[in-house]
Amino acid sequence: MNWDADRIPDQSGRTVLVTGANSGLGFETSRALAAANAHVVLACRSLDRGRDALDRIRDETPDASLELLDLDLADLASVRSFAERFGRRHDDLDVLVNNAGIMAIPRRETADGFEMQFGVNHLGHFALTGLLLDPLLAAEDARVVTVSSTAHTGGKMRFGDLHGETDYGPWSAYSQSKLANLLFAYELQRRFEATDADASSVAAHPGYSATELQARGPEMRGSRLRKLAMGLLNRIVAQDAEQGALPQLYAATAPDVVGGAYYGPDGFMEMRGGPTRVESTDRSHDRDAARRLWEYSENATDVSFELVPTEQD
Numbered sequence: 001m002n003w004d005a006d007r008i009p010d011q012s013g014r015t016v017l018v019t020g021a022n023s024g025l026g027f028e029t030s031r032a033l034a035a036a037n038a039h040v041v042l043a044c045r046s047l048d049r050g051r052d053a054l055d056r057i058r059d060e061t062p063d064a065s066l067e068l069l070d071l072d073l074a075d076l077a078s079v080r081s082f083a084e085r086f087g088r089r090h091d092d093l094d095v096l097v098n099n100a101g102i103m104a105i106p107r108r109e110t111a112d113g114f115e116m117q118f119g120v121n122h123l124g125h126f127a128l129t130g131l132l133l134d135p136l137l138a139a140e141d142a143r144v145v146t147v148s149s150t151a152h153t154g155g156k157m158r159f160g161d162l163h164g165e166t167d168y169g170p171w172s173a174y175s176q177s178k179l180a181n182l183l184f185a186y187e188l189q190r191r192f193e194a195t196d197a198d199a200s201s202v203a204a205h206p207g208y209s210a211t212e213l214q215a216r217g218p219e220m221r222g223s224r225l226r227k228l229a230m231g232l233l234n235r236i237v238a239q240d241a242e243q244g245a246l247p248q249l250y251a252a253t254a255p256d257v258v259g260g261a262y263y264g265p266d267g268f269m270e271m272r273g274g275p276t277r278v279e280s281t282d283r284s285h286d287r288d289a290a291r292r293l294w295e296y297s298e299n300a301t302d303v304s305f306e307l308v309p310t311e312q313d
């Protein structure tokens with residue numbers, strides 16, 4: 001689809017929160033939404049990197065309405081503190097973009113003992129969304145956009161070993177976390193519908209976009225060769241982050257977005273191109289797995305959503 005950031009409807013009066021706003025797709029998303037007059041809350045785990053991002057946006061859009069808050073999705077205490085601080089400053093949240101992520105890193109654990117990729121990419125965002133439900137439901141026609149990946153296609157929910165304690169693979173853990181993002185996004189939409197909430201949940205993916213994401217795993221493994229190879233691929237194959245952010249920007253703002261839909265690039269193998277509606281695997285639509293993941297996530301994070309469960313099929 002021929003759609004770019006210039007077609008974002010005016011966002012005056014709307015509050016948007018982007019996780020991982022200092023880098024890559026989160027930065028581009030924040031930049032574009034600020035230029036469209038949204039009040040953008042940059043949620044970053046490093047205030048220094050966040051400040052730098054805020055300055056870069058302000059250089060380009062001097063009257064941008066921006067706010068920086070620290071959020072570490074690898075620590076539930078930080079997620080709770082973030083939600084409390086957000087709640088003290090804002091009654092409404094119009095758009096939540098669950099964007100932050102890490103990919104294919106060696107096995108690490110969050111402050112709460114979760115495997116890092118599952119913990120940051122899924123559980124941290126699950127908790128954040130649940131803790132921000134009041135401001136989301138207070139807004140008119142709120143949207144939750146959760147960023148997944150084509151990597152979800154290889155993902156399997158290993159409910160017996162979600163944290164890779166018995167068997168860990170950096171890529172299988174990433175794929176599982178990205179499948180969890182979709183199961184969550186679709187289940188949240190069903191729960192919004194079941195409660196007649198004035199809100200929708202959608203998912204997006206950026207294809208293959210050159211960001212910092214690809215370097216993290218090789219860096220943590222100390223593999224200079226892999227880092228070089230990833231850098232080369234980023235330069236030759238990937239699209240730039242500005243283009244990669246379009247599906248999530250479309251999902252966050254386009255008037256014709258459908259709750260429960262998934263948006264990604266329309267080009268070769270969904271790796272690049274303009275935003276369009278895309279399909280995800282049968283596994284991502286497995287309602288039993290979604291309910292199981294939801295219950296597991298509520299227990300693991302101790303965050304409950306005040307939305308009634310969907311009825312059994």
Ligand SMILES: NC(=O)c1ccc[n+]([C@@H]2O[C@H](COP(=O)([O-])OP(=O)(O)OC[C@H]3O[C@@H](n4cnc5c(N)ncnc54)[C@H](OP(=O)(O)O)[C@@H]3O)[C@@H](O)[C@H]2O)c1
Pocket residue numbers: 019020021022023024025026044045046049071072073074075099100101102103120121147148149150205206207208209210211212213214
């Ligand atoms: N790039 C691609 O080709 C691609 C493809 C498919 C899906 N995605 C998805 O796109 C999303 C954005 O990734 P990106 O490509 O823009 O990567 P990126 O440039 O590495 O940005 C990731 C962001 O997430 C933040 N983050 C990491 N751990 C965090 C934590 N514990 N708490 C809070 N924030 C944390 C990072 O903060 P720091 O800067 O402080 O590390 C950074 O701001 C991810 O969900 C990723 O899975 C990307």
